Amino acid sequence: MTSKAIVIGGSAGSFKVVTKIISLLPKNIGFPVFICLHRLRSIRIGFAETLGIFSTLQIVEPSDKELIEPNKIYIAPSNYHMYILQNGRIGLSVEEELNHSRPSIDMTFITASEFFKKNLLGIILSGANNDGANGLLKIKENGGLTIAQQPKECEVSVMPLSCIENNSAGKILTINEIIKNINIFISNNI
Amino acid sequence: MFEDYSNASIDIINEDVAQNIKGIISKKFSLDLTFFDSFVFRRRLTIALSFLRILPENIVSKTQKFNTETIDILMSFLHPCETELFRDTDTWIFLRDKILQKVISSNNANILIYNATSGEDLYSILMLINEYFPLINTEITVTSPSQYSLKNISEGIFAQHKNRSFLLNYKAIFGNKDASKYMEINNNNLLFKKNFLNNVIYKIHVPGKNTDTDFKQFDLVICRNKMLPFTIEKSEVFFEEIITFLKPKGYLVIGTNENLPPKNESAFQVISFNKKIFLKKTDDK
Numbered sequence: 001m002t003s004k005a006i007v008i009g010g011s012a013g014s015f016k017v018v019t020k021i022i023s024l025l026p027k028n029i030g031f032p033v034f035i036c037l038h039r040l041r042s043i044r045i046g047f048a049e050t051l052g053i054f055s056t057l058q059i060v061e062p063s064d065k066e067l068i069e070p071n072k073i074y075i076a077p078s079n080y081h082m083y084i085l086q087n088g089r090i091g092l093s094v095e096e097e098l099n100h101s102r103p104s105i106d107m108t109f110i111t112a113s114e115f116f117k118k119n120l121l122g123i124i125l126s127g128a129n130n131d132g133a134n135g136l137l138k139i140k141e142n143g144g145l146t147i148a149q150q151p152k153e154c155e156v157s158v159m160p161l162s163c164i165e166n167n168s169a170g171k172i173l174t175i176n177e178i179i180k181n182i183n184i185f186i187s188n189n190i
Numbered sequence: 191m192f193e194d195y196s197n198a199s200i201d202i203i204n205e206d207v208a209q210n211i212k213g214i215i216s217k218k219f220s221l222d223l224t225f226f227d228s229f230v231f232r233r234r235l236t237i238a239l240s241f242l243r244i245l246p247e248n249i250v251s252k253t254q255k256f257n258t259e260t261i262d263i264l265m266s267f268l269h270p271c272e273t274e275l276f277r278d279t280d281t282w283i284f285l286r287d288k289i290l291q292k293v294i295s296s297n298n299a300n301i302l303i304y305n306a307t308s309g310e311d312l313y314s315i316l317m318l319i320n321e322y323f324p325l326i327n328t329e330i331t332v333t334s335p336s337q338y339s340l341k342n343i344s345e346g347i348f349a350q351h352k353n354r355s356f357l358l359n360y361k362a363i364f365g366n367k368d369a370s371k372y373m374e375i376n377n378n379n380l381l382f383k384k385n386f387l388n389n390v391i392y393k394i395h396v397p398g399k400n401t402d403t404d405f406k407q408f409d410l411v412i413c414r415n416k417m418l419p420f421t422i423e424k425s426e427v428f429f430e431e432i433i434t435f436l437k438p439k440g441y442l443v444i445g446t447n448e449n450l451p452p453k454n455e456s457a458f459q460v461i462s463f464n465k466k467i468f469l470k471k472t473d474d475k
Binding site for chain 2: 041045061062063064065077079080083085086091092093094095096102111114
């Protein structure tokens with residue numbers, strides 16, 4: 001089983017940033033990446049395929065109870081919460097929206113932090129509500145690394161500002177700086 | 191604080207307390223709750239106890255007792271609801287265009303909504319049948335582990351009020367047809383009209399415990415996202431039961447991001463992988 005992971009959350013204005021990040025991830029990254037983006041429910045099919053254009057890593061919209069594997073990017077499916085089970089699988093749920101969102105970034109971040117503990121890098125990007133702030137705080141409390149995108153650089157700054165406000169963002173960085181930190185996280189042996 | 195639990199984001203009941211409560215409930219009511227995934231169980235339990243206005247510490251300290259009514263409501267909350275009418279519209283369009291015609295060709299179609307805790311899938315199929323196959327004699331059975339759920343479903347109450355998504359979904363299915371003939375407003379709540387629910391059969395049924403010898407075989411079983419909180423091993427048991435409920439060449443619909451457990455796959459032919467619609471093979475094994 002993989003020992004570390006990256007989780008990325010975003011909403012309005014984050015799609016371009018996500019494509020830039022995943023386009024620069026190496027093919028043999030050695031661990032999984034989880035991405036939870038707020039997205040339209042009416043567009044269920046084709047999102048992962050679209051993102052796949054930008055990455056050499058395999059991009060998957062997981063099925064419930066799918067085994068987590070390294071070198072894959074898991075995208076939270078439309079209209080499902082995505083969370084990390086303690087047996088190393090991905091769980092989905094159709095519970096109530098959290099922060100008016102399903103998928104909820106908090107759900108993914110909190111469960112990822114319960115599984116990966118300090119070996120987790122959490123990143124919050126541009127977005128229009130405070131979903132993810134509690135999750136990023138949980139990652140920080142469990143010893144993981146936390147980054148919020150520089151609000152001045154965001155198309156919509158509410159999401160990273162919420163993380164700054166609740167003191168969950170260990171670093172506040174521009175996209176280029178976030179990419180540098182990801183590369184350091186990748187090269188660090190855990 | 192009850193209010194703190196209502197959002198149930200980060201302040202969910204911790205693992206030790208959840209396990210303690212699980213043990214108390216399991217012992218007193220002979221319920222097997224071991225197969226609920228931990229995180230989902232904790233979050234569902236948090237929301238359920240908030241609704242019941244029961245403090246978890248009072249259960250642990252045994253100052254708060256459960257009765258059969260609260261357990262019934264708890265079961266309703268622990269199982270997944272259906273979130274919205276015509277969720278995954280492409281699945282419903284496929285059912286309308288490709289499947290229902292075959293299902294009702296016998297002129298006496300039997301449909302099962304399995305393990306329901308809310309009525310959205312029932313209401314959706316009822317609207318489809320009423321609009322496109324109004325003259326066909328269709329019998330729909332709804333099973334649920336909770337009397338509380340069945341009561342809400344039979345009264346047309348929605349689990350989650352998603353009027354906006356409902357209208358978008360409704361238009362995708364029916365175009366500009368008037369939705370108001372199916373809905374009414376009562377005390378500011380949107381309800382599915384009861385006159386469409388007159389012929390529905392409601393049955394208490396705990397998944398995996400088929401003690402009802404009168405359970406007929408069905409042409410179509412709708413079981414979407416009902417296995418999400420359960421372990422793969424438990425899902426296998428439940429699908430074994432569903433296989434016995436289905437007629438040969440009966441159809442099964444599951445959630446778009448669910449898969450059949452490997453053990454149960456051989457009983458089915460895939461009709462649409464994207465929409466997760468399967469046909470029971472004539473030979474079960």
